[in-house]
Amino acid sequence: MPPAAPPASSKAARPRRPETFRAGGIRRSTTTTGDLIAALSAELTDEERDIEIEASIVPSCDRTEDTNIALLCFKPNPPAYLSPLYNGNNDTTKVLTTVGLLSFDKSFLGLPQLYPTPPRREITAETTIYGYNSKIADYTSGLLKNIKRARTKKSLVIASEEKLRDIETYSIYEATRALIFFATPHRGLSTEDILGMVDAEKQNERACLVRSIDKNSEVLQSRLHDFTKFASRFRIFSFYEQKTKTRTRKLGPNGTYGRTGDFIVPVDADSALLGLPRGIETRIVVDEDHTTIVKFNGKHRTYRLTISYFWDLTDGWLLDHAGYNPKYPATSATEALPWAIGSGDLRLVKLLLNNGANLRFPMDGKT
Structure with missing residues (x-):
C-alpha cells in the first residue's frame, strides 16, 4: 500500500x-x-x-x-x-x-514535451515545461527534437538559449523572433535558504544543481556571455519583480519549512535584466514577488501585457510575410491586399487596411 x-x-x-x-x-x-x-x-x-x-x-x-x-x-x-x-x-x-x-x-522532474494551448485562446502556442529540480542542459536535445517534429514554417517565441549544432537547429534559431523572460536569474540569485533545505552529503547532485544558479556561478556567467553574442537579433521582453518575500527557514525537527526569515527580492533587477539596448530589450517591472510573477489569470496586468506583445510581434510577421514595406506603408499595403484577400486571412486584411491599403486596387487591368 x-x-x-x-x-x-x-x-x-x-x-x-x-x-x-x-x-x-x-x-x-x-x-x-x-x-x-x-x-x-x-x-x-x-x-x-x-x-x-x-x-x-x-x-x-x-x-x-x-x-x-x-x-x-x-x-x-x-x-x-x-x-x-x-x-x-x-x-x-x-x-x-x-x-x-x-x-x-x-x-x-518536469514534462519536457511540447503541448498546444486549448483552442479559442487568444494565443495558440506550443509549450514545454520542466520542474525546479530539472537539469536544463539535459532537456536541450529533447526540446529541440520536439520542436523539429512539431514545427512546420512557424515563427517561434521561446525563452531558451541554445548552441547551434546542426542545420535543423540553425533553422530553429533563424525562426526564433522573440524571447520572453519572467524574473529569470541570468546572473544568479541568493541560494542560501535553498541550500539549507538540501543535505549536501546525501544529495550532492542536487546541491551542485542549486549552486549552479548562485550569484557566483561560473556556469551562468559563461552561458550569459555566449548568449549576449547573438541576443541582438531577437526582440527580448524581460519581466522583473519588485515585491519582497521572506526567506525559507526550517521550522522544527519534523523537517518542515516555512517562510519566516528575512525579506528579500530573490531575483533582483541586476540579475533579471540583460542590460541590452532598449531597442532590443523591453524591461517591464511587475508588482509581484518571485512566486506570483507568472501565476496570473486573464485579467492580470502581466498576462495582458504578454498577450499584447505577442499580438504586436505576430502583426509584424504577418505584414512582413505579405510583402508590406513600412517605408512605403500605404503603397505596399495596397499591393499586398489582393494576396491577403485571396488567402482568406481576415486578420491580415484588417491589418493592411489599418495601415492605409486602398480597397480600389487594380485586378486584371480593372479597378
Missing part, C-alpha cells in the same frame, strides 16, 4: 501538496479529463471511493503520436494500484483501463 499521508505541518508552514504522478499511454481520442478520471476511478477499490482525482491531459503536438500524457493528483492518498511505485526499485507501473494501458511514474 502507498505510504500514509504526511504529518500535518505547523501553522506557519504551507500545506503539503499531493504528490504528482505522470501517466502515459492514454489513447489520443481521450481528450477530456472527465473520461480519464472516470477510467481511473473505475479501478479504485470500494474502500477507495472517497479518493478525489485531479487530472490534466497533455496532448502531443506530433501527429504521429497516438497517445497522450497526463499529470495526476490523488487526494488524500494515491490508490492501491500505484503502490508498486513505492516498493523497491519500481520506477513505473502499468494499469489497464478503458482509455488504454497506462504507464505511471512519479520520479520525473
